[in-house]
Amino acid sequence: MRSLVLIGHGSHLNGDSAAAVARYAELLRAQNLFDEVIEAYWKEEPSLRQVLRTTASSDVTLIPLFISEGYFTETVIPRELGLGHQGPVPPEGVGRVIGGRTVRYTLPYGVHPRMAEVILERAREVLPELEEVGQETALIVLGHGTSRNDNSRRVIVRNAERLRERGLFAEVHALFLDEDPRVLSWPERVRAPRVVIVPFFASEGWHTQETIPEELGLRGPQTVFLETPHGPQTVYYAAPVGTHPAVAEVILQLAAEAHGAGDRGGDTEPNHHEAWATFQALAEGGTRVGEVMITPYGGLFELRHMLDEGRPSAELVTFVTPEGLRSKVRRDDGGRHRPVQTLRTLPRGWRAVLNERDLRLGMHFVYPAVVEESYAHHHRNLHCTPWPSTARRQTGLYAKVQRATPDQVEAVARELCSGCLRTRLWGGETLSATFFAGVPGGLPCAEACTCFVAAVREKVGGRAAE
Template sequence: MREVFESVDSGVIYIVPNFISEGYFCQQVLPRELRLTGPTTQRDGRTIFYCDPVGIHPNMTRLLLQRADEVAPGVPRGETSLIIVGHGTNLNDNSTKAIQEQVRLIRDGGYGFAEVVDAYMEEAPLVSDWVNMTTAAHVVVVPFFIADGLHSFQDIPVLLGMEKEPGKALSEMEVFRQNPIAMHGRQLYYSSAIGTEPLMAEVILDQVHDFDTKHGIQDSVRTAASSEVLKTGLERWIQEGRDVIGEVHFAADASGFTLRHLADVGVSLADLTAYEGAVAAREIARCDEAGAFRAIKTAATLRRGWIVRVMDVSELLLALEFFYPAAVGMALAEERGALEPVPLRSLLGRQTGMYRFANGITDAQAGEIIGGFCAGESKCLRRIVFKLDAVQPLGGSAELKLGPQAGQVPGMDAARCVPLLCMEACNHIVSVARKVSRENNDAKAKG
């Protein structure tokens, strides 16, 4: 998350948590990771506003009602029980408040449902008890989650009794196409997560507007000058002959710029699928050749066979941002000595919950974990710029990720490349460190 500030030139930044509740993550993790001091933070000449999460905005009620009507078209509300489902957790009392508030608003708003109840996966009232907590002939279940994933695709259907065991991969959408499902003498309608509603974009903007109103922010504040460091830096690199970043080659042509896979340079245009506009880069970067999701965008797994045309440098910058988030900004920040890497020990030391053990690895293990998991040709192309701690560099096989040969496709001329940099170890390293730390503790206990 700390990389995101290298992605924008604006002097004014609004942060809107795309979370359902203002619980543990919004109150503790995000402010810590984004280095926020309160609703307004002044840092490095920028003003950063921290808004409320989308899930607590009153307009979420409108989205819930619309989703309920969409999933059960033509079914009278007076004959329908509406269940709003959340996760439930003991980490923070606020985690269920957003759902409870929406239930209250719909109950008291005269929207005509026979009953409106809240239910949870891991605390009472449990969604698995939906038969006993509702009485209407029709039951509509709407997961109050930001996105569809394991919970909405697999866990909740099992808890509802729709499925006997977890189903297929996350791309499987059939679970939402079975409506209505006859169960226990009722008609059950199951919706996808509320966060997939297109109107969520309006709720995000509503939170920005409400922040301005609450804190007296004038419209003139938003017009603070942009430094355009990213755009001018990219223009300079183009003039210097830099035309490669990761596995992407970019070049000027008569109508603007083109981007293509580095391995497709020289391939006939007739053999490439053509796309117009920067947004195409986001979809191209999403999956590899086999159609598997690319969780690590800097892995050398970008699929081939495409060409993207963009109009100008601004759109080129956006396309590169989709391919390699924050990469241009981090490279420019390092170039001018402004990049602030996070030492590995600092990152591991601030972990909480199940990851609080992660800092129990030895210095040698740290080097081997990073050297193995981050191997350039097979795992991640980034060059590591963070140290083990404030002064000590990483050792062991991690040294292969530190030099000028890292940060680009092996064998490429460094003078042509915009380097891919890593300023902070990713969550994959934290997970491996936790596992190794637990093994260290177990070995000590046995010894």
């Protein structure tokens, strides 16, 4: 068996931030090259701290879906996963044994040499006649840039050099949002009458959809500027490289090149198998977990919101794949993003009819890690991380949470945790029984989530929590 985990940044506020990671997981899942493909995020669920509990295999490959090496790939992700590694990741990746699992952690996909091809494909999409007009066209590889880590800049410059060597374009420039040379300087730097801008970003988001077009005065995929220092120029604005389907092939190549990837694979992880076998037995008799009702349905399993019990199926939107269910439960009835899946905001008006294999993935999308953590708590072996330990682990912008007073922490808990189904074990609350003992709302919370950490940071900083 092999498990593949795709790691994204995610967002508390932007529900589209994780879309690219989810799409690659779905594409790779369909290829059946791994026994399972799941996701993990820094800023939403399933979280980095939870994800290893949720893998079915003892052989796990973790691939960060980030554009460049830097603070997240070298510090945050290894720390949250407990890899015992900090700093640059070697080309073959990092191998560890954690909790009986063989874990391989690779470089981010953005540094792979094949990403130059992805940039070129994005350019061809907005300028199909590129082969004919390339010598009248300039390419701008647009990066974010940061003064905190040179790696962010290096990957942009390296890809620009690779494409410059091909000689397809009249000019190739590496420009940045937040460091020099800045993208706002393009009219002075670029002489070609056609200019293709390809954002070297992992996903669509605030920058690619709003700030870049607004700052550059772009009005869609194609914008004509009649007055520039070099005469009329037409700018073609491409989609970000991180959302191109070819990235899935880059991910597979990284997995194949990972340290020890040629081994025979792993076995079924025993604790995980036991938890889900027990859950399966509950589902076959009908059960409830949190706000979700599970009913056996002619060899299949129906999931629906508990408040929709008794409603005719014809009145509900029916999903027959876990991915369809995922897209529904990630937003509440008002369309707002749900970064924590156990918030009491599960939307209504749907049902999912899933087979035995898809039931596990469907429940993983609805309530990530809840089955594994509840089963561990049911058997009194769930390890909880007290708030002071979580606070001490934070670095960078979040280090300030270490200064939070107990009153501030409790104030955030009243504001945020009161709307969650989980019981705050890390905060000293007690949970006598879980849904494995017939208590539907018995869901443990073993550690403060990243939403909570962010809210404490805002509280310490004197600003209202999001």
